[in-house]
Amino acid sequence: MLAxxxxxxxxxxIVANFLSEHPHFTSIDLKSNKITSSGLNKLCxxxxxxxxxxxxxxxxxxxxxxxxxxxxxxxxFQGKCSIQQVNLRNNxxxxxxxxxxxxxxxxxxxxxxLDLRWNKIDD
Numbered sequence: 001m002l003a004x005x006x007x008x009x010x011x012x013x014i015v016a017n018f019l020s021e022h023p024h025f026t027s028i029d030l031k032s033n034k035i036t037s038s039g040l041n042k043l044c045x046x047x048x049x050x051x052x053x054x055x056x057x058x059x060x061x062x063x064x065x066x067x068x069x070x071x072x073x074x075x076x077f078q079g080k081c082s083i084q085q086v087n088l089r090n091n092x093x094x095x096x097x098x099x100x101x102x103x104x105x106x107x108x109x110x111x112x113x114l115d116l117r118w119n120k121i122d123d
Contacts, residue, residue: 001028001029002015002028002029002030002033003029003030003031003032003033003057004031004033005033006033006034007030007033007034007035007039008033008034008039009034009035009036009038009039011033011039012035012038012039012040012042012043013042015030015043016042016043016045016046017046019043019046019047019050020046020049023046023049023050023051024050024052025050025052025053026052026053026054026055027053027054027055027056027057028047028053028055028056029057030043030056030057030058030061031057031058031059031061031087032059032060032061033061034061035058035061035062035063036061036062036063036065036066036069037063037065037066037068037069037070037071037072040058040061040063040069040070040072040073041071041072043072044072044073044075044076047076047081047083048076048079048081051080051082052082053082053083054082054084054110055083055084055085055087056083056085056086056087057086057087058086058087058088058091059087059088059089059090059091059115060089060090060091061091062091062092063088063091063092063093064091064092064093064094064097064119065092067096067097068100069091069093069097070088070093070097070101070104071100073086073100073104074100074103074104074107077104077107077111078107081108081110081111082110083108083110083111084111084112084113085111085112085113085114085115086104086111086113086114086115087115088114088115088116088119089115089116089117089118089119090118091119092119092120093116093119093120094119094120094121095120095122097119097121101114101116
C-alpha cells in the first residue's frame with residue numbers, strides 16, 4: 001500500500017494523520033520511502049494507537065543515518081504494543097544502534113521477529 005511511494009520525512013505527518021484516523025490496519029509496509037529518524041518519530045505517534053498492528057516493514061529507508069534513528073521505535077515498544085514483526089533490513093544501521101535494538105528486544109513483549117539483514121552491524 002505505502003511501499004515505494006517516495007513519502008520521505010515531509011510526507012510522514014500526512015501518513016501519520018491518516019493512520020490515526022484509520023487505526024484498524026494489521027500490517028503497514030513503508031519500505032523504500034527515504035524515511036529517516038525524524039519521519040519515523042512522527043509515524044510512531046500513530047502506531048501507538050493502532051491496537052491491531054502486528055507487522056511493520058521499514059526496510060530500505062535511512063534510519064541508520066542518525067545514531068538516534070530507532071529511538072521512536074524504542075519509545076513505541078515501551079508502551080502497550082501489539083507489533084510482532086519489524087523489518088529493518090537495509091537501513092544502514094551500524095553498531096551504534098545496537099543498544100537501542102537490545103532495548104527494543106528486551107521491552108517488546110509481543111515482538112517475535114526482527115529482521116536486521118543487510119545493515120552495517122558487525123558480528
